[in-house]
Amino acid sequence: MHILDDLAKRGLIQQTTNEEELRKHLDENLVTLYCGFDPTADSLHIGHLLPILMLKRFQKAGHRPIALIGGGTGLIGDPSGRSTERSLNSHDVVKGYSESIKQQLASILNFDQGENSAVARNNHEWLGDLSLIDFLRDTGKHFTINYMLAKDSVETRLENGLSFTEFTYMMLQSFDFLNLYEKENCTLQIGGSDQWGNITAGMELIRRKRFDNEETEADVFGLTVPLITKSDGTKFGKTAGGAVWLDPEKTTPYEFYQFWINTDDRDVIHFIKFFTFMDFEEIKSLEKELQEAPEKRVPHKRLAEEMTKLVHGEEALQQAEKITAALFSGELSSLNAAEIEQGFKDVPSVTVENKEIALIDLLVEAKISSSKRQAREDINSGAIYINGVRNQELTHQLTEADRIEDKFTIIRRGKKKYFLIRFTK
CATH class of the missing domain: 3.10.290.10 (RNA-binding S4 domain)
Structure with a gap:
């Protein structure tokens, strides 16, 4: 199945630029694509999983993903999807966050797979030493104020106030796409639906720069994934204890497993399509199980197994399952000290x-x-x-x-x- 057909069948395409041309481009080329991750904390959380797994899906289809860590843009702060400005972190803090995130990305993406191995890049490499005068002359001249004000990420913030610092974020992200296009032949940017304005701005910058240089029009594309919503109206990725992190020190593998196994019946099949690599025949079988014997929670267990193994590995999955079984049966003496630390992290x-x-x-x-x-x-x-x-x-x-x-x-x-x-x- 074509990668775009698989994504569409899973409900993973929110918007795409020129889908027919993108399909042809993917058929005819080993495409380099990227997605950005700003280091706003020392760990990614499950809200980041969908774009990470999108990179992995393209890699499985034979293309080359770049995980771009925003060591530079993370010092500015993306206004997209926010009602207030982020607190700015110091250079040292952002650098530390960036290293942690790079390790997490490497544990999920395949960085050792020949010509389509995933790679990690940090935009501080090219943004950190960028001259303000050169940036305004060479990049800023291609952005009109009217064009930027029309973008949702800017327009929705005007009522609450938008600093000039945040206002420039779109130009910086566009510069990332241009840089990766010129140096890595990266022709596709993916991201969450809130990134659509930034993605299309980057495409426009590439086209304008090529036009200035009297070259042919660039084949560059954008694709976004939908915002995940839960049937009960609560925010995906949040629990009573806060965010569900990918770092096992912040969210233990047991807690991570429990998050997935407690998925609402109305959401579980959707989440299996979104987050796992199960084929559609298996998903159809699990959907039948849910309809015929919902009390057995077979799809929930498969989802929890797949996600825990993907993020934390087989050993952590077995440990999470052991803790779960011990708590259900009451046979707690079978647990060791490390398992007790996980399973009883939040009890008095x-x-x-x-x-x-x-x-x-x-x-x-x-x-x-x-x-x-x-x-x-x-x-x-x-x-x-x-x-x-x-x-x-x-x-x-x-x-x-x-x-x-x-x-x-x-x-x-x-x-x-x-x-x-x-x-x-």
């Missing part, structure tokens, strides 16, 4: 000295029970579990035997209230 916790302690005292100290009297009632009624095992012994003393790897004890009160006890050395 208390640190106690590494010595024997009476269960009743611990329940009060950790605020699991409101008083010793309540603690006794909780134990007597069978409401207290130690590492998944019910304990009804009023005189029980927690010892080393109750600690997992001599670090943790998990107390459960009732059906769902977990508490993590950390022991100091």
Whole structure:
């Protein structure tokens, strides 16, 4: 199947310039394409996954992707899709963010695949030493104020105020496309739907520069992916704990797995089409499973498996599945300390000295029970579990035997209230 037909069938094309010519261009050439990622944090989040996977889809189709890290544009801030101006970070901070993002991109894209290997570039290489006078003379003259004001990324910000710094972002991104076109023969830029104005501005700059040089018209193209929305009206990629990051230190593989497995039934097939590389026959089979046995959540599990393995690897997937199974069954003693750190990252916790302690005292100290009297009632009624095992012994003393790897004890009160006890050395 042609790459454009596959993308369209998955619902991944929002806008494209001259689709017929782009199709021909892709058929006849090993096309170099790019997508930009500004380093606004030390990690990408799942909102970035769709454009990253678009680069990967084109690479699988035999084309050459460039992941452009905005070490230069990240110092300015893109006004697209925002109602207020970003806080500007220092050069050192942006440089550090850029290195982290480069490593994340390398873990998903194939940087060692012969002639269509993915490459990472940083636009600070050409923007960092750019002379303001030269930029205004050679690039700024090709942009009229009227042309820039008509772009959605600018027009939607005028009411709240738009700084000149942000106003120039379009020209800088256009200069990126021009630079990659001239130096890398890059003829296609992709991005989110909010980038359409910046993408078409870059195409126009390339055409004007070529016209100035009396060359033939450039074959350059743009393509955007749609904004992902959820059926329940909430924002995709957000949880009660905030953004879902690709960095396992910020969002653990278990949390990442849980995000996908908890996808709404109304969204799961759409997300499988968007984010996985499953063929349409398998997707059709999963859709049938969802219709006939929704309680089994088979598509949700496949989505969680595919995404966790893609971003974090097979070992992290197995660990996430093990934690999930242990929490579902209550057999918590099967978990090691690292898995407990992941699975119980957000539950209430208390640190106690590494010595024997009476269960009743611990329940009060950790605020699991409101008083010793309540603690006794909780134990007597069978409401207290130690590492998944019910304990009804009023005189029980927690010892080393109750600690997992001599670090943790998990107390459960009732059906769902977990508490993590950390022991100091």
